Amino acid sequence: SQQGEEDPQALSIQEGENATMNCSYKTSINNLQWYRQNSGRGLVHLILIRSNEREKHSGRLRVTLDTSKKSSSLLITASRAADTASYFCATDSNNDMRFGAGTRLTVKP
Amino acid sequence: DAGITQSPRHKVTETGTPVTLRCHQTENHRYMYWYRQDPGHGLRLIHYSYGVKDTDKGEVSDGYSVSRSKTEDFLLTLESATSSQTSVYFCAIKGQDYYEQYFGPGTRLTVT
Numbered sequence: 001s002q003q004g005e006e007d008p009q010a011l012s013i014q015e016g017e018n019a020t021m022n023c024s025y026k027t028s029i030n031n032l033q034w035y036r037q038n039s040g041r042g043l044v045h046l047i048l049i050r051s052n053e054r055e056k057h058s059g060r061l062r063v064t065l066d067t068s069k070k071s072s073s074l075l076i077t078a079s080r081a082a083d084t085a086s087y088f089c090a091t092d093s094n095n096d097m098r099f100g101a102g103t104r105l106t107v108k109p
Numbered sequence: 110d111a112g113i114t115q116s117p118r119h120k121v122t123e124t125g126t127p128v129t130l131r132c133h134q135t136e137n138h139r140y141m142y143w144y145r146q147d148p149g150h151g152l153r154l155i156h157y158s159y160g161v162k163d164t165d166k167g168e169v170s171d172g173y174s175v176s177r178s179k180t181e182d183f184l185l186t187l188e189s190a191t192s193s194q195t196s197v198y199f200c201a202i203k204g205q206d207y208y209e210q211y212f213g214p215g216t217r218l219t220v221t
Contacts, residue, residue, distance in 0.1 A: 031208055042113075042199055042212030043152070088151055092208055095159075097142070098168075099152040 006089055006100040014108050019076045021103040023089030024069075030092050032065055034074050037086045037102070046087075047074075081109045112136045113213040115200050121219045128187040130216050132200030134180075140203040141183040142210065143167075143175060145196040152199065158183055190220045 007022045023032070031050045035043040049056045049065045049072065056063045062075040076083055086102040112135035122128050132141060140159055144152040144167075154167030156175040164175050172194060174186045187194055197217050201210040 033209060040215075042214050043201075043210075045209040045211065048208055090152075095140070095157075097154065097210065099144075101149055101151040 006087070006103045008103060009101070010104045010106070012106040012108065013079055015079060015081055017079055017107075019079050019083070019105055019107070021074045021087055021089075021105070023072045023074070023100060025072075025089075025091045025098075026070065027091075027093060029067075030094065032063075032072050033090045033092065034061075034063060034072075035088045035090060035099075037088065039085075043088065076105075079105075079107045081107050083107050113200060113202055113211060115198075115213040115216050117216060118214065119217045121221060122190050123221055124191060125189050128190050128218065128220075130185045130198055130200075130218070132183045132185070132213060134183075134202050136202060136204070136211075137180055138202040138211075139180075139205045141177065142201040142203070143173070143183065143185045144199045144201065145169065145194075146199060146215075147196050155185065155198075190218075192220050194218065195220045 005024050013019055031048055033048045034046045036046050037043045047058045047061050047063050049063050060077045065072045084107045086104050088099050088102045090097050090099045114133045116131045142157040143155040146152050153169045155173050158164045158177040176184045197215050199215050200213040203210045
């Protein structure tokens with residue numbers, strides 16, 4: 001069964017806007033990771049946040065983690081058309097990785 | 110693609126035939142994984158390996174077997190393919206000292 005559940009399933013925004021995606025999970029975790037997948041390609045690792053961290057930044061990406069609510073969010077600021085892709089959260093519990101079904105982000109130029 | 114290749118990239122096979130997919134890495138990483146990706150399900154773990162000849166089942170392992178006789182190769186076998194195994198299969202690798210996984214380009218398998 002899936003561990004991470006992304007919300008929304010699909011998101012369409014204009015270039016320059018911010019995009020926020022959410023992930024909820026069910027069990028305790030060691031860390032939570034976000035991946036990106038372009039159509040027809042493999043997943044690419046974006047960012048990892050450990051269970052004892054609350055926020056992390058990488059370029060235009062900001063990830064938050066609330067272990068009390070078992071939820072995480074990924075914010076992409078100043079989106080670009082090239083950010084169009086599917087985004088997946090993955091929870092890591094002692095080397096057991098579980099992926100959600102993903103959020104399909106479309107950034108319109 | 111972080112030194113990971115998968116072969117074949119596309120395959121069409123008939124129900125009941127055996128199929129083997131190959132994942133090859135040049136990174137000498139300890140951990141290797143096989144996932145399947147289906148619409149609405151994200152990625153689901155089939156099997157993984159934590160070393161040569163060391164493998165374990167994932168959440169959707171029924172109907173699949175794996176082997177790892179060398180560090181660089183991880184094989185996924187469908188002993189008797191079924192239409193429900195039509196999917197895109199991804200291999201991933203992970204080093205021992207970090208958490209992120211690196212994915213191969215995928216194999217699209219169609220079972221008719």
